[in-house]
Each structure stands twice: as structure tokens, then as C-alpha cells.
Amino acid sequence: MSLISIFKSSIGKKLLMALSGIFLVVFLTQHFLINITSVFSEDIFNFLSHFMGNNPVVQFILQPILIFGVIFHFVMGFYLEILNRKSRGKNYSRYAGRDNAPWISRNMIYSGGVVLLFLVLHFYDFWIPEMNYKYIEVLPEDPNRYYEELIHKFESPVRTTIYSLSFIFLALHLLHGFSSSFKTVGVDSKYYNIIKSFTFIFSIIIPFGFIFIALFHNLMH
Amino acid sequence: MKLNLKIWRQKDNESKGNFEKYLIDDITPEMSFLEMLDILNEKLINENIDPISFDHDCREGICGSCSLFINGRAHGPDKGITTCQLHMRKFKDGDSIIIEPFRAKSFPIIKDLVVDRSAFDRIQHTGGYISINTSGNTQDANTIPIRKEDADNAFDAATCIGCGACVATCKNASAMLYVSAKVSQFSYLPQGKVEAKERVLNMVKQMDEEGFGNCTNTGACEVECPKGISIKNIARMNREFYKAKI
Numbered sequence: 001m002s003l004i005s006i007f008k009s010s011i012g013k014k015l016l017m018a019l020s021g022i023f024l025v026v027f028l029t030q031h032f033l034i035n036i037t038s039v040f041s042e043d044i045f046n047f048l049s050h051f052m053g054n055n056p057v058v059q060f061i062l063q064p065i066l067i068f069g070v071i072f073h074f075v076m077g078f079y080l081e082i083l084n085r086k087s088r089g090k091n092y093s094r095y096a097g098r099d100n101a102p103w104i105s106r107n108m109i110y111s112g113g114v115v116l117l118f119l120v121l122h123f124y125d126f127w128i129p130e131m132n133y134k135y136i137e138v139l140p141e142d143p144n145r146y147y148e149e150l151i152h153k154f155e156s157p158v159r160t161t162i163y164s165l166s167f168i169f170l171a172l173h174l175l176h177g178f179s180s181s182f183k184t185v186g187v188d189s190k191y192y193n194i195i196k197s198f199t200f201i202f203s204i205i206i207p208f209g210f211i212f213i214a215l216f217h218n219l220m221h
Numbered sequence: 222m223k224l225n226l227k228i229w230r231q232k233d234n235e236s237k238g239n240f241e242k243y244l245i246d247d248i249t250p251e252m253s254f255l256e257m258l259d260i261l262n263e264k265l266i267n268e269n270i271d272p273i274s275f276d277h278d279c280r281e282g283i284c285g286s287c288s289l290f291i292n293g294r295a296h297g298p299d300k301g302i303t304t305c306q307l308h309m310r311k312f313k314d315g316d317s318i319i320i321e322p323f324r325a326k327s328f329p330i331i332k333d334l335v336v337d338r339s340a341f342d343r344i345q346h347t348g349g350y351i352s353i354n355t356s357g358n359t360q361d362a363n364t365i366p367i368r369k370e371d372a373d374n375a376f377d378a379a380t381c382i383g384c385g386a387c388v389a390t391c392k393n394a395s396a397m398l399y400v401s402a403k404v405s406q407f408s409y410l411p412q413g414k415v416e417a418k419e420r421v422l423n424m425v426k427q428m429d430e431e432g433f434g435n436c437t438n439t440g441a442c443e444v445e446c447p448k449g450i451s452i453k454n455i456a457r458m459n460r461e462f463y464k465a466k467i
Contacts, residue, residue: 006466010435084393087434089326094319096293100444180438186460188453
């Protein structure tokens with residue numbers, strides 16, 4: 001049996017969804033750990049951002065993998081949603097979904113959709129200007145520019161509000177998605193309860209940590 | 222008790238189908254839901270109207286024949302029961318009740334509330350059994366030592382009656398709870414381990430061919446399962462599937 005044939009099955013497709021989700025959770029953690037430094041140290045934030053923005057391994061290996069991971073997770077999510085809706089065929093005239101499953105688990109497509117819209121804005125805000133700065137206009141590198149760029153973005157209360165609301169949807173997405181991905185991978189042992197507890201803590205701390213960072217810069221500058 | 226019923230009527234699989242409204246009177250709280258439908262059917266027959274077709278057999282919660290999606294839930298407003306175990310005491314005088322067939326692309330409607338669940342049979346045929354020599358020299362299963370925990374898990378999985386409530390209630394019409402129960406009931410036991418690899422591969426392949434959806438771990442199937450089959454079986458089957466593929 002070839003390993004590739006796993007991914008032709010429904011279980012395999014879900015496995016890809018789960019693995020790409022876990023990968024994005026790892027990235028999210030790293031992103032948060034760098035961003036939180038901006039709250040207490042301009043120098044550390046600039047140092048880490050400069051490193052991430054100029055290290056060739058990060059820029060030319062990890063960044064393309066990350067972009068592929070993000071696109072793959074969204075495309076696969078929408079593809080599976082279409083397949084699943086086709087499997088239902090005709091919808092029920094009345095479906096009491098909330099009686100047997102929480103909202104977050106039944107509406108991953110919507111919480112994920114909001115996160116996708118947020119990413120479009122986030123790329124427009126940070127990634128596209130960064131690519132323009134380094135590779136199109138090829139401006140001279142200033143290792144101390146990152147903190148200023150960050151606080152400039154969060155001067156806008158509208159942007160800060162949009163970011164904060166988006167992170168609430170990210171929290172909802174993570175609350176189900178993180179622990180669910182481990183079930184898909186095949187974890188059903190006593191460790192699953194630990195994963196579930198960790199999921200809850202992680203899904204609150206990371207998104208609300210991002211909200212804290214956005215509000216901090218909006219209110220302090 | 223007087224009830225307003227809104228019931229899905231469909232002549233056959235090709236017909237479009239629609240809801241019909243019926244008013245029914247003199248329903249007592251101790252009647253079962255299926256008895257209530259029997260009374261309605263008697264009334265319809267007396268009025269020369271085609272009676273409502275619905276599945277039923279043992280009426281003891283054992284066979285898994287009765288289906289029905291009642292007020293938005295598989296087997297109605299109660300947990301851990303089949304429709305035949307649902308009693309009218311769960312409803313109040315004047316209630317409106319919407320009764321629909323189990324809806325899934327893999328469960329085509331035969332007539333009214335009767336759906337074709339033979340997709341489950343076809344999945345079973347691909348591996349839901351143990352091939353064993355029955356020529357007279359078969360070892361007595363009771364002489365094979367089995368860990369209590371494994372025996373309990375196998376027994377719990379084996380209580381699945383294949384009613385299809387998991388598919389009906391899952392937002393994706395996924396059959397993973399059913400298939401994982403059928404896979405697990407054998408693979409926990411030494412007799413089932415011999416064919417475990419082929420079983421999981423073939424049953425999952427057939428499940429996919431039948432057009433069931435993907436599992437998104439909402440847990441709705443577990444809540445509505447009349448036998449309380451755990452979704453731990455799904456994670457177990459996933460693991461077994463990966464091992465079989467590798």
C-alpha cells in the first residue's frame with residue numbers, strides 16, 4: 001500500500017486537514033511569542049522581526065511552506081465542506097443541531113471564513129508592504145523600522161476593532177479545531193483529556209493575547 | 222392529547238415529496254410514538270387515504286429498523302433511545318411535531334419516511350465479519366484469554382444496531398461512528414485481529430464509495446446513538462486505518 005493512497009480516502013483528507021491545522025497552530029504560537037515582545041521591549045521586537053524578515057531559511061524555505069500551509073488549509077476546508085454538504089443531499093426542514101453539538105464544532109467553516117477574511121486584511125497590512133519594501137522597491141534595510149510600522153498600524157481604532165473581532169473567531173475556530181485534529185490523527189487515549197484541556201487554555205490565551213497586543217498599542221500610542 | 226403533525230410524504234424515490242399536515246386527537250401519554258403513527262394510519266385508511274409508510278420491526282429498541290427525524294432530531298427529543306422507545310409523554314397537548322425521513326444522499330427515500338439503508342449492509346459485506354473454519358474443530362472463544370477492558374470495549378462497539386441515527390444527525394451525513402463500531406468490535410478481539418488490516422481498508426473504501434461525508438468530530442452522532450457508541454471508536458479506527466495503509 002502506498003502512503004499516498006491514504007490521502008485519497010475520506011479519512012486521509014481529514015488527516016491532511018488536521019496536520020495542516022496543527023502546523024498553523026505551531027506558526028501561530030511562534031507569531032504570538034514574537035509579537036508579545038512588542039509590549040515590553042521595542043529592541044527585542046525589532047531584533048526578532050529583523051531576524052525573521054531577513055534570515056534566508058525563514059524567508060525562502062519556511063515562509064513558502066507557511067503560505068502553502070495557509071492556502072492548503074483553507075482550500076481543503078472549503079473542498080471538504082462542499083463534499084459534506086453533498087453527502088447530506090436535501091436539508092432537513094428542521095435541524096436541532098445545538099441539541100447535540102456545540103456551535104463552534106458545527107460552524108468551523110464560518111469561523112474559518114472570518115479568519116480567512118482577516119488574513120486578507122493582515123497580508124494587505126503587513127506582508128504586501130514588507131514584500132514591496134524588500135523585493136520590489138529594494139529599500140535599504142533598517143533593523144529598527146519594525147516597531148514603528150507595528151504601532152503605526154494600530155493607531156486606527158477601526159483596524160484594532162477588526163483585528164480584535166477576528167481573533168475572537170480564531171479562538172472559536174481553535175476551541176474545536178485544535179483538539180479535533182488530534183482525534184483525526186488517532187489520539188483517543190487518556191492523553192486526549194490533557195489535549196482537550198490544553199486546547200481550551202491555548203485557544204483563550206493566544207487569540208486574546210493578540211487582542212491585548214492590538215489594544216495595548218492602540219491605547220498607548 | 223391533540224397534536225398537529227407535519228409529515229413528509231413522498232410517493233417513491235423519483236417523486237418530489239412534500240409535507241402534509243394532519244390533526245390527530247385522543248393520543249395518550251403512555252402511547253409510543255409509533256403507536257401514535259399507527260392510529261393516524263388507521264384514520265387515513267378509513268378515509269381512503271394512502272397510509273404513511275415508516276420503518277419498524279421489533280418495537281423494543283433492538284432491531285434498529287425505526288428511523289424518523291422528529292422535531293429536528295434523530296429518534297426524537299430524547300437521548301439514547303430509538304423511535305419505538307419514544308413515548309408521547311415527551312410531548313404536550315397542542316404540540317406541533319415535524320416528522321421527516323433520515324436525510325442523506327446514501328440513504329435514498331423509498332417512500333414517505335422509509336429510507337434505503339442498504340449502504341450499511343454493503344459496508345458490512347466488505348469486512349464486518351470474521352472468517353472462521355466451522356468444520357467442527359473451531360476453538361471455543363471462551364477459552365481464549367481476553368483482557369477485560371478489551372472485551373468490554375468490543376462488546377460496547379458490538380451493541381451498534383445499525384439504525385443510521387449517526388448518519389442522520391451528523392451535519393456531514395458521515396457514517397464514521399457506524400463503521401468504526403463495526404471495525405472496533407472485531408479488532409479489539411484476538412479472533413478479529415487476523416483480518417483487521419483488510420477489514421478496515423475495505424470497509425472505509427466502501428464507506429467512501431457509498432458517498433457518506435467526512436467526520437468533523439462534532440460528537441452529535443454519539444449523543445444521538447441509541448446505544449451510546451463512543452466516538453473514541455472513530456479515533457481508534459483512524460489509527461488502525463493509518464497503520465493498515467503504512
